Amino acid sequence: MTLEASPARAAADGRTKRTLFCPTCGHESAMDDGWIDDDGTERRRLLCPGCGDTVVDRPRP
Numbered sequence: 117m118t119l120e121a122s123p124a125r126a127a128a129d130g131r132t133k134r135t136l137f138c139p140t141c142g143h144e145s146a147m148d149d150g151w152i153d154d155d156g157t158e159r160r161r162l163l164c165p166g167c168g169d170t171v172v173d174r175p176r177p
């Protein structure tokens with residue numbers, strides 16, 4: 117497992133997209149990129165691919 121601290125690359129990628137941040141492990145990624153979408157419940161959940169913690173948990177529309 118490789119952890120890269122590359123703020124320059126993140127900045128170049130732009131912060132205009134919705135970016136989610138995992139408070140548990142610090143994983144950061146665009147909302148539609150890399151997060152695990154848990155469809156197993158009524159709620160919309162996005163899980164962190166790094167630590168598996170729930171980052172987004174809200175009712176489906």
Ligand SMILES: [Zn+2]
Pocket residue numbers: 138139140141142143164165166167168169
């Ligand atoms: Zn995490």
